[in-house]
Amino acid sequence: MTTESCSACRSCSGLDDRDARALLASAVPALVDERVRERIVAEARGNPLALLEMSAELTATELGEWPDLPGNWPVETRAGRIERAYARRVHALPAPTQRFLHLAAVEPVGDPTVLWRAAAVSELDGAVAEPAEAAGLIGLGTRVRFAHPLVRSAVHRSAGLYELRRAHRALAEVTDRRTDPDRRAWHLAGAAAAPDESLAAELERSADRARARGGAAAAAAFLRRAAELTPEPDHRGRRALAAAEAAAAAGAPDAADELLATAEMAGLDPLRTARLVRLRAQLAFTRSHGAEAPALLLDAARRLTPLDVSLARETYLEALLAAVFAGAGQLAPGERVRGVAEAARLAPAEPGPPGPVDFLLDGLSAQFTAGYPAAVPILRRALEVKGGGGVTLICLTASLVAMELWEGTAWLDLLDRFVRCARETGMLSLLPMAVDFLAGFHLQAGDFTEAAALIDEAAALTAAVPVAPPPYAPMMLAAWRGDQAATAKLAEVGIEDAFPRGEGSTLVVAEYASAVLHNGLGHYATALAAAQWATSADQMVSRSWGLAELVEAAARLEEWDIGEAALRELSERARASGTPWARGTEALARALLTRGPAADDLYRTALDRLRDSRMEAHLARAHLVYGEWLRRNNRRADARHQLRRAHRLLSQMGAEAFAERARNELLATGEAVHKRTTNTSLTLTPQESLVAALARDGRTNQEIGAELFISPRTVEWHLRNVFAKLAITSRRELRDAALDPAPATAGRH
Incomplete structure (x- = not known):
């Protein structure tokens, strides 16, 4: 790809504007300024990964400070070469045209009216933009749009500090203090060359307004600049600490660390020192x-x-x-x-x-x-x-x-x-974990489709926000689906990631997932060992739920002592909880360990209680084990009724291993049942598919990052997810995987 062909491209295919807006809203829900959103969509030109990576850097974009997008890329990458080429073309323009581009680079919403007013106060005439338009660097219509995100970055980085301050000053002069006080304050701050308490105080008020309208990242940016402009150390420390708290909440821990160092140097009172700790x-x-x-x-x-x-x-x-x-x-x-x-x-x-x-x-x-x-x-x-x-x-x-x-x-x-x-x-710092937990709810409720969508959202958020990846729901979904290879690989990847950090809960959840998986597959000895490990410590959630898996595995293996011990603790917990889900789980476990006709009433009680709980995945399993018990007791007609319902529910939700158990039991009753052939592997997200296709074609992580405008670290993160979902271990195995071809236009918009 030549620099010229990239800059001249106007017709590459990609996401349409509607889909691009939807993707941006999913990636950065806190971007509340519609004008900024529209400009990002316009400049991404339909490239989904460029749009995602740009959105991940939007700490202060909505305020007018364009992020230094390629700043972390090595200079030898393709993106670095393209940006340097753009910079040379910018420097070749007349000086007044360069000043016009400086204005456009720091004006965040692409409003031509504001831009031309700023040009007028900067004594630039109406023809000043023509050389930049002729060079294919910028387009001026109903919206100002750079030809490529790297053009804006090249303009911004090639401008000197004086030029950028001059551009901000002009934009502040034409921004209405009544209708847009926050953007005016931001431009005044960009133009400031020395500390200014009154301006810092105005930025602090802008931060309060940003919080009120749902802009955590904007609040952090306002407070950071306020701290930089604060002359008095005590006030500077207070504002830096507040900026750090806002940055942390917005999912920017590195920025928060820098601000904490500033606050610490400025000096804090004991309470604020404790808040810093x-x-x-x-x-x-x-x-x-x-x-x-x-x-x-x-x-x-x-x-x-x-x-x-x-x-x-x-x-x-x-x-x-x-x-x-x-x-x-x-x-x-x-x-x-x-x-x-x-x-x-x-x-x-x-x-x-x-x-x-x-x-x-x-x-x-x-x-x-x-x-x-x-x-x-x-x-x-x-x-x-x-x-x-x-x-x-x-x-x-x-x-x-x-x-x-x-x-x-x-x-x-x-x-x-x-x-x-x-x-x-x-407030993005905790959102990936919350979305993972929400996926877990929908999984237990039997809505695997919604769970999978939330898992994809959590993955996209984790790629954009530097927090520990939540591995729980992906492992559990693969286990419930009966996908042995995917469960094992996701557990391996999760443990590899968690072990150096000391996140022991991942190990416990991996064993619990293994118990669910192997109970579904009928590998009861393996399920028993996994459930014993998962319940060996007083870990929240996994211990309670793992006891039920332990009882089922023990009952199938006729390990009555192990099952009874697990049932005693499960009963104690279920009685204390008292919810239909808890009492239904207890009744089902007791039925599994009951030998003789008394089990029948316990199975029926379990079904009634689990039906009230609305936890469809567990209700479907209860129909299954009840049907299995009925068939073993030669009650074939009753068994068929329970097994048909179990097979239908489990098949619909995608619990394939449990559904296959139900199908086999129905066959044993003499009823013909067609085997489902649905592929239950975890699907790749669009960005994972693109990364996988480029890796399969022999691109290095650095080359993929340059092609798709993402960092090599993000490429590696995507590839780890791809390997886990496809249950493979190397790039060579990607050649045999069912992947779409690498799009010819990826990263070339």
């Missing part, structure tokens, strides 16, 4: 979910205790959540979780009536020190008390508690509100 600990958690975070959060909680009891209790709860994610077994002994729980249990109470944080903290502390039954009444209060919403670790903890209590309705309600609020406000 807490934010550093929170960043460690969102980046890794590993063994480092619990101790850091516990230290922050202790620092906050004499200064702000409410914030201290929240931080103790975060430390407990981090300890849960660090898990158990080899990576984090159970004593670590118990130790954090003991410390949290001793945290001083806040005056006034208890709220959600108090019930969550007291309940989880009780669970890990006094046991599950003692914790349930307190935890249930946490789900009942209003005011625990928002986009925080607290709400994420509440959703985990809902899973632990088999409270499906609360689980869905909490996560629906969490995800909606996070999308609307741009």
Whole structure:
């Protein structure tokens, strides 16, 4: 591809504008300025991966500061060469035309009226743009559009600081202070050459307005620039800390780290110092979910205790959540979780009536020190008390508690509100995990299609936001689908990623997924071993749910002692929970271990209760095991009724291994059933397909990154997902995989 052909291209195929807007809305839901959104769509020219990578860099674009998109690319990449070629063409233009391009590069919405007004105050005449248009670098119509995102970047980077300040000053002069005060403040800040307290204060007010309209990234950018323009150290430290908190919430941990260093150097009072320590600990958690975070959060909680009891209790709860994610077994002994729980249990109470944080903290502390039954009444209060919403670790903890209590309705309600609020406000740091948890709900409810869509969304978010990837729902979906190769590979990739970080919960969930998979396949000895491992530690959710898998495997192998021991704990938990899902799970487990006619009533009870729970995946399995029991007891007509329903439900949702068990049982009753041939492998997302096709054709990660305008690190991340979903281990195996051809126009728009 020549530079000339790239710059001249006007007709490459790709996403149409409607689909491009939909993709951008999914990738950056917090981009609230429609004018900026339209300009990004226009300049991406239908290239989905260029659009995604551009959107991932939109920390301050909506405010007028174009991101340094190729800044992390090595200079030898194709994108770097293209940008340098564009820069040479820009430098060849007349000086007034270059000044016009500087204005266009820092004006974010592509409004020709604003641009021409700024040109007028800069004493540029109406013909100034003609050389740039003739060179194919910019188009002027109803919207100002650069020919390629790298043109804008080349203009921005080739301009000197003086030229950029001059451009911002002109744009500030023509921006109405009443109708667009925030953009005017941003341009004034871009033009500022020295600290200015009044301007810093105006930027701080703009940050407040950005938060109110759902722009977390915008708020962070306003506050960062406010801190830079603040002359007095105390105020600068306060604003830098606030900017760091906003950047962390928006999913920009590296920027948050830089701002924390600024705040630390400026000097902070004891309370803000403790908040700084807490934010550093929170960043460690969102980046890794590993063994480092619990101790850091516990230290922050202790620092906050004499200064702000409410914030201290929240931080103790975060430390407990981090300890849960660090898990158990080899990576984090159970004593670590118990130790954090003991410390949290001793945290001083806040005056006034208890709220959600108090019930969550007291309940989880009780669970890990006094046991599950003692914790349930307190935890249930946490789900009942209003005011625990928002986009925080607290709400994420509440959703985990809902899973632990088999409270499906609360689980869905909490996560629906969490995800909606996070999308609307741009609080992206916790969104991938919340979307993964929401996918888990739809999986248990039997809606595998919705679960798969949410898993793809979580993957796209993780590619754009540098946080620890949530591996739970992908493993569980592959397991429920009965895809042995994909489950094994996803578990391998997840553990490889989690082990260095010390995220022990991934190991536990991988074993639980293995138990589900092998129970579906009828490999009961393997399922038994996996379920025993998954329930060997007091891990939230996996222990409760894993006990049910352990009972089924033990019953099939006639390991009655193992099954009875698991049933005793499962019954204790189910009675404490009392939900239809919990009681139905218990009744089904008891039926599996009951020998004789008494099992019949237990199976019927299980079906009634699981029907009330609306957890269709578990209801379908109950129909299956009841049908199997009926057939073994020579009640073929009754068996066919249960097995037909099981086969229909399991087939419709895509639980192929369990559906095949139902089909085989129906065949054994003498009923003919056609075998389904649906491919249940996890499908590749569009960006994964593009990366895989280019890798199959022999491109290196660096070359793919240059072609698709993404970093080599992002390419590697996509390839790991591709290998896991296709159950392969090398690029060579991509040649035999069923992939679409690499699009001829990828990255060439």
